[in-house]
Amino acid sequence: xxxxxxxxxxLALWIPALASVLLATALVALATGAARLDLxxxxxxxxxAGARAILFDLRLPRVLAAxxxxxxxxxxxxxxxxxxRNPLADPYVLGVAGGASLxxxxxxxxxxxxxxxPLAAFAGALAALAAIERLAAVGxxxxxxxxxxxxxxxxxxxxxxxxxxxxxxxxxxxxxxxxYLMGRVPAARGTTLALLGGSGLVVTLxxxxxxxxxxxxxxxxxxxAQLGVDVERLKRRTFLLGSLATALAVSAAxxxxxxxxxxxxxxxxxxxxxHRILVPTAFLGGGAFLVAADLGARTLVAPGxxxxxxxxxxxxxxxxxxxxxxxxxxxxxx
Amino acid sequence: xxxxxxxxxxxxLGLAAASxxxxxxxxxxxxxxxxxxxxxxxxAPAAAETLALLGESARIVAIGDFVEPPAGRSLPRLGAYDAPSAEAxxxxxxxLLLTSASAAGSAERAxxxxxxIRVLAVDTATFAGTLDAIVEIGRAVGRLDxxxxxxxxxxxxxxxxxxxxAALARRRVLVVVGRDPLFVAxxxxxxxxxxxxxxxxxxxxxxxxxYAMVSLEAMLERRPEVILDSADNRATGPFGxxxxxxxxxxxxxxxxxxxxxxxxxxxxxIPGPRLGEMAERMGRLLHPEAFGxxxxxxYAPAAPPAPGGGR
Numbered sequence: 001x002x003x004x005x006x007x008x009x010x011l012a013l014w015i016p017a018l019a020s021v022l023l024a025t026a027l028v029a030l031a032t033g034a035a036r037l038d039l040x041x042x043x044x045x046x047x048x049a050g051a052r053a054i055l056f057d058l059r060l061p062r063v064l065a066a067x068x069x070x071x072x073x074x075x076x077x078x079x080x081x082x083x084x085r086n087p088l089a090d091p092y093v094l095g096v097a098g099g100a101s102l103x104x105x106x107x108x109x110x111x112x113x114x115x116x117x118p119l120a121a122f123a124g125a126l127a128a129l130a131a132i133e134r135l136a137a138v139g140x141x142x143x144x145x146x147x148x149x150x151x152x153x154x155x156x157x158x159x160x161x162x163x164x165x166x167x168x169x170x171x172x173x174x175x176x177x178x179x180y181l182m183g184r185v186p187a188a189r190g191t192t193l194a195l196l197g198g199s200g201l202v203v204t205l206x207x208x209x210x211x212x213x214x215x216x217x218x219x220x221x222x223x224x225a226q227l228g229v230d231v232e233r234l235k236r237r238t239f240l241l242g243s244l245a246t247a248l249a250v251s252a253a254x255x256x257x258x259x260x261x262x263x264x265x266x267x268x269x270x271x272x273x274x275h276r277i278l279v280p281t282a283f284l285g286g287g288a289f290l291v292a293a294d295l296g297a298r299t300l301v302a303p304g305x306x307x308x309x310x311x312x313x314x315x316x317x318x319x320x321x322x323x324x325x326x327x328x329x330x331x332x333x334x
Numbered sequence: 335x336x337x338x339x340x341x342x343x344x345x346x347l348g349l350a351a352a353s354x355x356x357x358x359x360x361x362x363x364x365x366x367x368x369x370x371x372x373x374x375x376x377x378a379p380a381a382a383e384t385l386a387l388l389g390e391s392a393r394i395v396a397i398g399d400f401v402e403p404p405a406g407r408s409l410p411r412l413g414a415y416d417a418p419s420a421e422a423x424x425x426x427x428x429x430l431l432l433t434s435a436s437a438a439g440s441a442e443r444a445x446x447x448x449x450x451i452r453v454l455a456v457d458t459a460t461f462a463g464t465l466d467a468i469v470e471i472g473r474a475v476g477r478l479d480x481x482x483x484x485x486x487x488x489x490x491x492x493x494x495x496x497x498x499x500a501a502l503a504r505r506r507v508l509v510v511v512g513r514d515p516l517f518v519a520x521x522x523x524x525x526x527x528x529x530x531x532x533x534x535x536x537x538x539x540x541x542x543x544x545y546a547m548v549s550l551e552a553m554l555e556r557r558p559e560v561i562l563d564s565a566d567n568r569a570t571g572p573f574g575x576x577x578x579x580x581x582x583x584x585x586x587x588x589x590x591x592x593x594x595x596x597x598x599x600x601x602x603x604i605p606g607p608r609l610g611e612m613a614e615r616m617g618r619l620l621h622p623e624a625f626g627x628x629x630x631x632x633y634a635p636a637a638p639p640a641p642g643g644g645r
Binding site: 053302 | 512516517538541542546549550552553554555557582583584585
């Protein structure tokens with residue numbers, strides 16, 4: 001990195017800033033919930049068994065899972081927006097999420113035990129990934145146009161099969177399916193958390209290393225190639241890593257929408273288009289976003305719970321529009 | 335000639351409209367048909383149970399997916415939805431369709447009425463509605479007095495439970511109908527009423543719906559003393575006085591005192607003519623010291639009797 005100094009300064013500013021936001025959000029989320037816990041006594045060491053169980057067995061795994069999922073989905077979103085050069089791209093647009101949902105729903109309708117559902121979803125995602133990559137390759141090259149079309153058709157096809165499965169499901173299964181598709185942050189156990197967090201870090205580091213290449217890609221594929229970027233390798237690697245990340249996220253939590261679309265855009269509007277800044281901040285910011293959304297899901301209608309996808313849409317949509325209008329407005333004034 | 339040619343389409347349309355206006359509904363729905371229907375289709379399990387108790391199971395010619403066939407008979411299935419296909423009903427010469435009241439099926443029901451098939455949509459969700467449904471079904475099949483007697487005997491059993499429980503200390507009860515996400519019986523459900531009349535307080539009484547998705551930690555915070563878990567929809571169970579997944583929370587009074595019961599869904603979840611039996615069952619689960627210990631068939635139905643017997 002030849003332009004090290006300004007970049008390093010910006011990273012040194014924004015990464016700790018967003019990490020602090022994530023930490024603060026996580027602490028608030030741990031302290032708040034449908035149950036009123038007397039946390040003052042926690043500091044005095046005298047929390048009763050019930051409060052301890054709620055805090056450590058329910059809230060902590062859920063907050064950690066939300067942070068990992070939010071980070072994973074947001075980073076995947078940055079990658080897809082970079083290679084597709086389309087502002088509407090989100091992790092679900094390329095069809096892998098459709099395959100994951102189909103696998104999960106098929107397992108639910110077949111009456112599989114709950115622990116097999118995420119595995120079936122992941123298998124569905126891998127099958128979709130293989131099929132899409134095979135179908136979208138044009139003469140050995142990964143054509144963006146073909147990727148988008150194949151993905152859209154795959155999502156429509158999976159959607160139709162899911163509707164079919166819903167029509168033959170029993171009433172109780174139907175309820176499980178609907179909530180599975182809406183997406184929920186699970187109170188994940190150790191291995192799932194390690195998997196989600198670990199893959200999030202791997203994808204973040206890999207995309208960070210490709211940061212300059214992503215910046216070059218915004219000039220177009222020919223422009224980037226002229227700057228020395230191996231465009232095919234970049235597209236393929238980004239697509240594979242991003243799809244695997246999406247597959248993991250959807251298998252664990254269903255289709256939580258908006259995170260992978262809105263968080264990269266919010267950060268781009270606030271911090272600029274340099275991917276070397278965007279990638280790590282998206283990981284941290286996405287985590288904070290989903291932790292906050294899940295907190296809302298857990299508390300807004302207490303003792304009831306909302307599906308988290310509802311909250312991400314309500315949070316993300318209007319805020320994003322507001323930010324977009326203010327940015328557009330300031331551009332017009334110049 | 336040209337002028338008259340142009341008039342032809344209008345005349346044709348006018349004749350078509352007139353003929354539509356003159357269409358008369360089929361005889362059967364024009365009221366006054368005094369004979370009770372002899373061929374019934376039943377979609378709601380509670381309605382089938384009511385007919386069995388009134389001794390009118392023989393009139394059933396087709397059933398929905400969730401209905402148990404009357405002993406030993408094999409009947410055509412009509413599907414899982416509240417409004418089965420009109421073609422199937424007409425082919426079977428069904429005269430009366432018994433189903434649950436739901437807004438979703440009302441369009442199909444109107445179509446069935448126009449074909450001459452009477453539809454009786456009964457409330458199978460609330461406590462009071464269930465008892466009214468028994469009377470309505472009795473009236474529809476011409477056994478009104480028997481139905482009224484049946485309701486009276488159910489009400490006597492319920493009152494007996496209520497009286498016994500009145501003097502007992504209330505226990506906090508959680509009734510689980512679905513896990514992952516957690517669904518519980520809330521206010522307005524028949525389960526909520528059963529809990530209250532049998533000497534309990536529903537910890538989810540402030541939930542947003544009669545079957546509500548709730549946060550687990552909120553339910554844990556309320557420290558239920560009895561947990562009734564009917565979330566396992568598969569017939570295999572295991573059912574009984576076992577802790578299951580609730581053993582994760584030993585600080586709950588229900589877990590510490592071993593008052594966690596896994597129940598097969600038919601024991602409590604489907605209101606119908608067995609409401610009196612359900613009230614007594616709830617009494618045994620909540621207050622065994624006053625109603626007697628829970629019986630084996632409180633957790634799961636007893637094995638069916640050997641074939642050859644039955645109604």
